Amino acid sequence: MENQELDAIEQISHYPIPPDNGEADTRHVLTMLARDKTGTLARVIGLFSARNYNVDSLSADNIDVERGISCITITTRGTNKVIEQIKRQLERLIDIHCVIDVSNSKDRVIRELALIKIRAKGQARLEALTIANSFRAHVVDGADDTFIIEISGAPRKIRTLISLLKPLGLAGVVKTGTAGMINSSYSPFEEILKQEEKS
Amino acid sequence: MANKKMLNGAEILLQSLKDCGVDTIFGYPGGAVLPIYDAIYNDEHFKHILVRHEQGAAHAAEGYARSTGKLGVILVTSGPGVTNAITGLTDALLDSVPVLCISGQVPTALIGTDAFQEADATGLTRSCTKHNYLVKDVNEVEETVKQGIQIATTGRPGPVLIDFPKDIQLAKTEYNDSKKSYIPSYHPKAKPDLDKIQQAIDLMENAVKPVFYTGGGIINSGAKASKTLVELVKATGFPITNTLLGLGAYPGEDEQFLGMLGMHGTYEANMAMHGCDVLINIGARFDDRVTGRIEAFAPFAKKIHIDIDQTSIDKNIAVDIGIIGDAAEILLEMKKIWDKKSIKSQDKKLKPWWDQINTWREKDSLGYIQDNEDIKPQYAIDRLYQKIKEKDFYITTEVGQHQMWAAQYIKFPTPHRFMTSGGLGTMGYGLPAAVGVQVAHPDSLVIDVAGEASIQMTMQEISTAVQYNLPLKVFIINNKWMGMVRQWQELNHGCRYSESYSDALPDFVKLAEAYGAKGLRAEKLSELDGVIDEMIAHKGPVIVDILVTKQENCFPMIPSGAAHNEMILNEDPIPETSEEGLAKV
Numbered sequence: 142m143e144n145q146e147l148d149a150i151e152q153i154s155h156y157p158i159p160p161d162n163g164e165a166d167t168r169h170v171l172t173m174l175a176r177d178k179t180g181t182l183a184r185v186i187g188l189f190s191a192r193n194y195n196v197d198s199l200s201a202d203n204i205d206v207e208r209g210i211s212c213i214t215i216t217t218r219g220t221n222k223v224i225e226q227i228k229r230q231l232e233r234l235i236d237i238h239c240v241i242d243v244s245n246s247k248d249r250v251i252r253e254l255a256l257i258k259i260r261a262k263g264q265a266r267l268e269a270l271t272i273a274n275s276f277r278a279h280v281v282d283g284a285d286d287t288f289i290i291e292i293s294g295a296p297r298k299i300r301t302l303i304s305l306l307k308p309l310g311l312a313g314v315v316k317t318g319t320a321g322m323i324n325s326s327y328s329p330f331e332e333i334l335k336q337e338e339k340s
Numbered sequence: 341m342a343n344k345k346m347l348n349g350a351e352i353l354l355q356s357l358k359d360c361g362v363d364t365i366f367g368y369p370g371g372a373v374l375p376i377y378d379a380i381y382n383d384e385h386f387k388h389i390l391v392r393h394e395q396g397a398a399h400a401a402e403g404y405a406r407s408t409g410k411l412g413v414i415l416v417t418s419g420p421g422v423t424n425a426i427t428g429l430t431d432a433l434l435d436s437v438p439v440l441c442i443s444g445q446v447p448t449a450l451i452g453t454d455a456f457q458e459a460d461a462t463g464l465t466r467s468c469t470k471h472n473y474l475v476k477d478v479n480e481v482e483e484t485v486k487q488g489i490q491i492a493t494t495g496r497p498g499p500v501l502i503d504f505p506k507d508i509q510l511a512k513t514e515y516n517d518s519k520k521s522y523i524p525s526y527h528p529k530a531k532p533d534l535d536k537i538q539q540a541i542d543l544m545e546n547a548v549k550p551v552f553y554t555g556g557g558i559i560n561s562g563a564k565a566s567k568t569l570v571e572l573v574k575a576t577g578f579p580i581t582n583t584l585l586g587l588g589a590y591p592g593e594d595e596q597f598l599g600m601l602g603m604h605g606t607y608e609a610n611m612a613m614h615g616c617d618v619l620i621n622i623g624a625r626f627d628d629r630v631t632g633r634i635e636a637f638a639p640f641a642k643k644i645h646i647d648i649d650q651t652s653i654d655k656n657i658a659v660d661i662g663i664i665g666d667a668a669e670i671l672l673e674m675k676k677i678w679d680k681k682s683i684k685s686q687d688k689k690l691k692p693w694w695d696q697i698n699t700w701r702e703k704d705s706l707g708y709i710q711d712n713e714d715i716k717p718q719y720a721i722d723r724l725y726q727k728i729k730e731k732d733f734y735i736t737t738e739v740g741q742h743q744m745w746a747a748q749y750i751k752f753p754t755p756h757r758f759m760t761s762g763g764l765g766t767m768g769y770g771l772p773a774a775v776g777v778q779v780a781h782p783d784s785l786v787i788d789v790a791g792e793a794s795i796q797m798t799m800q801e802i803s804t805a806v807q808y809n810l811p812l813k814v815f816i817i818n819n820k821w822m823g824m825v826r827q828w829q830e831l832n833h834g835c836r837y838s839e840s841y842s843d844a845l846p847d848f849v850k851l852a853e854a855y856g857a858k859g860l861r862a863e864k865l866s867e868l869d870g871v872i873d874e875m876i877a878h879k880g881p882v883i884v885d886i887l888v889t890k891q892e893n894c895f896p897m898i899p900s901g902a903a904h905n906e907m908i909l910n911e912d913p914i915p916e917t918s919e920e921g922l923a924k925v
C-alpha cells in the first residue's frame with residue numbers, strides 16, 4: 142500500500158501502524174527442543190497463525206522417547222525484529238525448552254530429505270537416472286514405468302534437482318522438511334539432560 | 341495401598357485445590373461436571389458461588405484474583421459451559437490475571453465423536469490461555485492441577501484451563517500429596533541482569549526530564565513492588581504516570597503523580613511522556629492505547645523497560661535498556677543502588693522539568709463545567725469519589741466512556757482497588773467482577789461504575805449478588821448512548837451515528853426490584869448526592885440509575901493517528917452534529 146493510504150487508515154482506525162523501516166525479510170531455520178506432550182505442536186503452529194508469522198517448512202519428531210523430548214524445526218521469514226519476537230514467543234510456551242536460530246551460525250548444517258517419483262521410459266528414464274546420479278541421489282525402488290529416488294542435502298540442492306527432473310516425468314515429491322544443527326561445543330540437548338539430572 | 345484412601349478424580353481435584361490454598365470457586369453445573377459437584381456437596385471447605393452465566397464466573401474469578409492477588413478458580417461444564425467462559429479467559433489472558441478454569445468433558449472414549457455437549461475445549465482455548473491440559477488418566481489429576489496453578493500464578497500470570505473428562509472424574513486412585521510441581525521447560529523467573537540495572541540507574545541519575553511509566557506488572561508483582569516503587573519515586577523526586585491497569589500502584593492523590601496516561605490520559609502525563617529524556621517503564625507493555633503514533637512516541641527519550649515477560653520487550657517500541665525479571669526484585673535492587681550511590685537531591689536539577697509539568701497541569705485537562713440541573717457524567721463520578729474516598733472501597737467498571745471517567749476522576753490509594761477490562765475491553769466485565777471482589781472482601785464497599793449498554797451484557801449476575809447477599813453497588817452512568825461508540829462516530833465518521841443509540845432501555849429501578857435488589861434513580865443534580873448517600877448506606881445490593889447529559893465526550897483524548905502532544909482538550913472545538921447524522925436515531 143502507498144504511504145498516503147496507510148496514513149489515511151491510521152488517521153481513522155485508531156490503531157497506530159508500526160513504521161516500516163524498509164528492512165527486508167530474511168529466511169531463518171528455528172529448531173526447538175520441546176516436551177513431548179499432546180498439543181505442543183498445535184501450540185507452536187497456532188502461535189504462528191495467530192500472530193501472522195510465516196511457516197515455510199515444518200518438521201517434528203521425538204528425539205528422546207524415554208525422556209519425552211521432541212524436536213520441532215520451522216523455517217520462517219521476517220525482519221530481524223520479527224524473528225527475535227518469534228523466538229521469544231516460542232520460548233514463552235510452557236512446553237518449549239529452548240529455541241535455536243540455526244541460520245545465525247556459520248557452523249550450521251541444514252538438510253532435507255526428499256523422495257521423488259519419476260514416470261519415464263527409454264531415453265527420459267536414462268536421463269533422469271543420470272541427473273539423479275550426479276546429485277548423489279539414489280534409486281530406492283523401481284517398477285515398470287516408475288521409480289523412486291531418495292536424496293538428502295541442502296534445501297536448494299533438492300529444489301534444483303526437482304526442477305531438472307520436472308520435464309522428464311516428475312510424478313511425485315515427498316519431503317521431510319528442514320533439519321538444522323549447529324556444530325559448536327555448546328549443545329542445548331545436553332543442557333536439558335543436565336538440568337533434568339539436577340532436579 | 342493399605343493405609344492410603346482411594347479417591348475418585350473429582351475428589352482428587354478438590355483435594356489438590358485445597359492443598360494449593362483454594363477455598364472459593366465460581367461455577368455453574370452441568371452433566372459433565374456432576375461428579376465434581378457431587379464431591380463439593382459434602383465438602384465444607386469450599387465456598388461455591390453459583391453464577392448466572394459462565395462468562396460471569398470467569399469475570400468474577402478475575403475480580404476475586406485482582407482484588408486479592410490470589411488465584412481465581414472457575415468450574416464449568418463441557419460444551420456451552422466452556423464456550424461461554426471463553427470471553428472471560430481471553431480477558432484474563434490480556435490483563436494477566438491468574439485464573440484456573442476446570443471444564444467438564446465427555447468421557448474419554450467419546451471424545452471426537454461429536455457426543456452430546458462435546459466441544460474441543462483445549463483446541464478452543466489454546467490461544468486464550470497461558471496453557472491448557474486435557475487430563476487423560478486419573479493418576480495425572482493431582483500433578484496437572486498443581487502444575488496448572490503454578491503456571492497460572494507465576495511469571496506473568498494468566499488463565500489455565502484443565503479439561504476433565506467425566507470418566508476420569510469417576511475413576512479412583514490414591515492421593516499422593518506431592519509437594520512440588522516441577523515443569524522442566526518452564527522458567528518463569530529470570531534473574532535480572534545487574535549490569536543493566538546499573539546502566540538504568542546511571543541514565544536516571546543524569547536525566548533532567550525523567551518520568552516513570554508503570555503498569556499492571558507492579559500490582560501483579562505484589563505489595564513489595566508497590567511499596568518499593570513509592571520509595572524509589574520519592575527518593576528520585578521524579579514524576580510518575582500509571583497505565584489503566586497500573587492505577588493504585590502509586591497513590592493517586594500524591595503530588596508526584598501525573599494521573600493516567602494514554603488515549604484518555606491527562607494532558608500533563610502525556611506531555612511528560614512526549615517531552616521526557618529518560619523514560620522508565622516498569623511492568624507496562626507499550627500498548628497501542630498508550631503509545632499513540634509510534635514514530636512520535638517519546639521521541640527524545642532514552643527508554644528503559646522492565647518486564648517479567650521477555651516478549652514485551654522490543655515488541656511495540658524499541659528500547660535502550662531492556663531488563664527481564666520480577667518488578668519487586670528489580671525495584672529493590674534499583675533502590676539499593678540509588679541509595680548506595682548517595683545521589684544528592686535531584687530537586688534543583690529537576691526544577692525546570694517540574695515547572696514545565698506544572699504549567700501543563702494548569703490546563704486542568706480533566707476540567708468540565710457543571711452548570712445546570714442536568715447531571716454531567718464526570719460530575720457524577722467525581723461526587724461518587726468524594727463520598728467514598730475515606731472508605732475502604734473497590735471499583736470495577738464496564739467498558740466505555742464511564743470506564744475512562746472512572747479512571748480519571750477516582751484516585752486509588754493502594755493497589756488491587758481498581759478492576760477494569762483493559763486489554764480486551766470487555767463490556768459486561770464490571771458486574772461479575774464486582775461479585776468476585778465482594779466475595780473476597782465482604783465488608784468493603786464494592787462499586788461497579790457501569791454504562792447502561794454494558795450492564796445489559798451480564799445484568800443477570802445481580803441475581804448472584806442477591807443470592808449471596810453481596811452488598812455490591814452498580815452505579816450506572818446512563819447516557820442512553822453507547823457513548824464511546826458515539827464519540828468515535830462523531831470524531832471519525834462524520835457524526836453518522838450508526839446503531840449506537842439504545843431506543844429501548846429497561847427501567848433499571850424496577851429491574852433491580854425484580855431481582856430483589858434495591859433500585860435508585862437520580863434525574864436532576866439536586867438528587868445526586870442524596871442518591872449516592874442512600875446507595876452507600878443500603879446494606880444490600882443496589883442498582884443506581886444516574887441519568888446524565890447524553891452527548892458528553894470523554895476528554896482529553898489523543899485522536900487517532902496522533903502523538904501525545906497532539907491531544908484534544910475539552911475546550912477545543914468539536915464538529916456539530918449534522919442533521920444527516922441524527923436522521924436514523
Ligand SMILES: Cc1ncc(C[n+]2csc(CCOP(=O)(O)OP(=O)(O)O)c2C)c(N)n1
Pocket residue numbers: 738739740741742743765766767768790791792793794795817819821822823824825
Ligand atoms: C463485548 C463488547 N462489545 C462491543 C464493544 C465495543 N464498545 C466499546 S464501548 C461501547 C459502548 C459502551 O456503552 P455504555 O456501556 O453505555 O458506556 P458509555 O460509553 O456510554 O459510557 C461499545 C459497544 C465492547 N467493548 N465489548
Ligand SMILES: [Mg+2]
Pocket residue numbers: 740791792793817818819820821822823
Ligand atoms: Mg452509555
